[in-house]
Amino acid sequence: MSSCMSFLKQNEPDLHQIATAWPDLPDHVKETIVTLIEVAGVSSDASEWQTRMQAI
Numbered sequence: 001m002s003s004c005m006s007f008l009k010q011n012e013p014d015l016h017q018i019a020t021a022w023p024d025l026p027d028h029v030k031e032t033i034v035t036l037i038e039v040a041g042v043s044s045d046a047s048e049w050q051t052r053m054q055a056i
Contacts, residue, residue, distance in 0.1 A: 008016035022030065 005016065005019065008019060
């Protein structure tokens, strides 16, 4: 997990900030973030995510 967070901190600082704050966010904020991702049409399919990460 720490290597993933290190990667995010260096390459995706906004995502790192979200991941770091996530455990302390109220549920309604988490639900809003997930909804925004879904509305944007971004896939939550893990295999697609892994493919994208390998391309980096």
